[in-house]
Amino acid sequence: MTNTNKEIPYKIYLEESEMPKEWYNVRADMKEKPAPLLNPQTLKPMTAQELGEVFCEELVQQELDDKNAYIPIPQEIRDFYKMYRPSPLVRAYCLEKKLDTPAKIYYKFEGNNTSGSHKLNSAIAQAYYAKKQGLKGVTTETGAGQWGTALSMACAYLELDCKVYMVKCSYEQKPFRREVMRTYGANVTPSPSETTAVGRKILADHPGTSGSLGCAISEAVEVATSTPGYRYVLGSVLNQVLLHQSVIGLETKAALDKYQITPDIIIGCAGGGSNLGGLISPFMGEKLRGEKDYRFIAVEPASCPSFTRGKFAYDFCDTGMVTPLQKMYTLGNNFIPSASHAGGLRYHGMSAVLSQLYHDGLMEAVSVEQTSVFEAAEMFARVEGILPAPESSHAIRIAIDEAMKCKETGEEKTIVFGLTGTGYFDMMSYEKFNDGIMKDYIPTDEELAAGFAGIPKFPGNEF
Numbered sequence: 001m002t003n004t005n006k007e008i009p010y011k012i013y014l015e016e017s018e019m020p021k022e023w024y025n026v027r028a029d030m031k032e033k034p035a036p037l038l039n040p041q042t043l044k045p046m047t048a049q050e051l052g053e054v055f056c057e058e059l060v061q062q063e064l065d066d067k068n069a070y071i072p073i074p075q076e077i078r079d080f081y082k083m084y085r086p087s088p089l090v091r092a093y094c095l096e097k098k099l100d101t102p103a104k105i106y107y108k109f110e111g112n113n114t115s116g117s118h119k120l121n122s123a124i125a126q127a128y129y130a131k132k133q134g135l136k137g138v139t140t141e142t143g144a145g146q147w148g149t150a151l152s153m154a155c156a157y158l159e160l161d162c163k164v165y166m167v168k169c170s171y172e173q174k175p176f177r178r179e180v181m182r183t184y185g186a187n188v189t190p191s192p193s194e195t196t197a198v199g200r201k202i203l204a205d206h207p208g209t210s211g212s213l214g215c216a217i218s219e220a221v222e223v224a225t226s227t228p229g230y231r232y233v234l235g236s237v238l239n240q241v242l243l244h245q246s247v248i249g250l251e252t253k254a255a256l257d258k259y260q261i262t263p264d265i266i267i268g269c270a271g272g273g274s275n276l277g278g279l280i281s282p283f284m285g286e287k288l289r290g291e292k293d294y295r296f297i298a299v300e301p302a303s304c305p306s307f308t309r310g311k312f313a314y315d316f317c318d319t320g321m322v323t324p325l326q327k328m329y330t331l332g333n334n335f336i337p338s339a340s341h342a343g344g345l346r347y348h349g350m351s352a353v354l355s356q357l358y359h360d361g362l363m364e365a366v367s368v369e370q371t372s373v374f375e376a377a378e379m380f381a382r383v384e385g386i387l388p389a390p391e392s393s394h395a396i397r398i399a400i401d402e403a404m405k406c407k408e409t410g411e412e413k414t415i416v417f418g419l420t421g422t423g424y425f426d427m428m429s430y431e432k433f434n435d436g437i438m439k440d441y442i443p444t445d446e447e448l449a450a451g452f453a454g455i456p457k458f459p460g461n462e463f
């Protein structure tokens, strides 16, 4: 549904003064709240004090807050945002023309900063609260490297120490991201490593493993909790990260509102759920309050299908089982997905907020195979000029598919999708695609069953 009176520009920008001053917390409007994090020993909800041993104090408050709809963005963070935000909302006129579709397609482009993705939105917030608490530094994990890069940039800006555990296969396959992080002053270790007890155990149990996000999280948490003056920060999955990423959705909504555009379908790729959660939050709020209705579609890789084939259950957020238990769609904490090219989507679990929304039928999910994702990426790059990240291209795939359905039916739907980042550091994957040797891997039911067997069993956790 679009107001046709006003010509829509290729790029809708907001003025600096129109940028959000508060994050929006969708949990406040959810009737069914996401289940609380549980302490794996006591199976009781994690207290603020327990969480405070791992996370910064103010971030713990944000993690537990399911009442306040709006949380002010501190001025220092808003100033940092101004260096690379507002990000453009682009009308994909060229893609529409190429597809010859009556659909109107828009994408919110988050790749306009050196880290190359939306992750900087939360990195700066988390680093800010760590600094404010007087900490020396933070530890984290990174998969494909986008989160580690973003955090390194934020820590350099605030002069905080940054220790990154990088999934081993990415560390080896993506030396350029590693060097960006080191340029920004981060200390980068391939995971699993010999530097932690949990890393040594994982190496002993799975010799030669190329690592996973779950393993790297275990290592980073161990270092944070055993080093004075350090806390652990995470680039996705957690409620606080979704909250920070709501800046994407708030800007998108403000830009659409300027031209009285109402989307019909909102699409995003889903790894841990933060960009999708952030993009849809304000729109989901309207749906939850009964003001408007939208279709929301999460797109995940067929090789790591947490929503579409996972179980809704309490599980650990990491492979080493050192984190609290979170109720979410999960493939099991010991599920190690095949080495697909969308590293940022290789995670066994999913945001608790999105899991609950999906469980309640408020959101849809689909899975796609990577060669079809790269076909979409190639078409998009050729007509829209941006070389997209493999992760983001999952959303492009489904946006194109939905636009083609409109071509069949003649419907003029308005489609908005999140273009989370650029793919310049992913050229090895593009090389495989261009050489025609990219493979699609879909786990068998038996392989998934092995992952489900690792989900902890206790009364009330039936799935």
Ligand SMILES: *Cc1c(COP(=O)(O)O)cnc(C)c1O
Pocket (backbone or CB within 6 Å): 116, 117, 118, 119, 146, 147, 235, 236, 237, 269, 270, 271, 272, 273, 274, 275, 276, 344, 345, 389, 391, 392, 420, 421, 422
């Ligand atoms: C990390 C990443 C994702 C996936 O993470 P979410 O938390 O699900 O948003 C998607 N796109 C890019 C470019 C990323 O770096």
